Amino acid sequence: RVADRGAPNRRIRLSPACCPQVARMAPLMETLGPIAGGCFFTAAAMYPVDVVRALRMASAGGSMDSTLVLLRRFVAVHGVVGLARQGVLPEVVRATWMRCVQFFCMPLFHLKFTGRPVSQGSSASKCGAGVLATVPAVLTITPLENAKIALQLDEARKFENSMVKVLRQLGARSWAAPLIGWQGVQLRQAAWFAPYICALGPLERTCREALGSAPGADMFGKVMGGFAAGTLGAALNTPFDVVRTNLQKEGISRISSGMANREIYSMAFGIGEYMRIGKRIIGQNGFGAMYRGFAFKAVHLGGSGACLAYFIPLFQQAMGVKNVGIA
Secondary structure, three states, X not given: OOOOOOOOOOOOOOOOOOOHHHHHHHHHHHOHHHHHHHHHHHHHHHHHHHHHHHHHHHOOOOOOOOHHHHHHHHHHHHOOOHHHHOOHHHHHHHHHXXXXXXXXXXXXXXXXXXXXXXXXXXXXXXXXXXHHHHHHHHHHHHHHHHHHHHHHOOOOOOOOOOHHHHHHHHHHHOOOHHHOOHHHHHHHHHHHHHHHHHHXXXXXXXXXXXXXXXXXXXXXXXXXXXXXXXXXXXXXXXXXXXXXHHHHHHHHHHHHHOOOHHHHHHHHHOHHHHHHHHHHHHHHHOHHHHHOOHHHHHHHHHHHHHHHHHHHHHHHHHHOOOOOOOO
């Protein structure tokens, strides 16, 4: 009904009974708080491992230095504190935002295209919704991926650990320069999130059953299941991430020395440029180089998977949210 023109303004509340879309969206909106809290703590806790992962993967296209040599070189430039500080802002912002978008959009896409909640979905429907959920996340985080890589590999300290300086230099060259490596980020993220979200529930249940009635079986079941699901995703996405890391490393270095717009577009969106980097890595150091840094990648994504499986339900319980609905 339309209110009288002379009546004072009143807040209009939409009833779920008269608006089914509101009824479906309301539980999903409540999940944002627990998801954001869990994702933030996960990103901050796992950052030092991500630094070592980046150093290892970035070396796949050149010298095959040991992890100890790479760490000594990094510490000599940035100090030990650099493991927790160098590039931490873009990584924490990137990882928190990316996972919030993915964990929020996945149930939404699943409900939209199947008409069923995630708990009633099949492995195929969960996997498909997981892949779709990575698309908006990747489009928005790729500039932060470039900023993080530039700061983590900044041996000359020309960016002074400033995300803004990196993005300003890239943006001044072309609107597409901050999106260099987008295709690699998309492939990498789809190859991790979809298997993780698909395997998380079954692995958690298997771990809980194996622990039986032992004290803390529910908590340890979530942590162990999350670690296993995260490690599974890492095994699938590591080659994509190795190529993506080296593509962005090369793109950032070539931007400063000058690069035509056509080359920038190719490095941002072209699958040919992505394949060229992959072939070069295999040609120089063999196929094993595609799994360069896998041990640290497994710890990073396995640990992230465990933290997400533990922290999101923890925040969910603390905030009184019934079910995040991701497993």
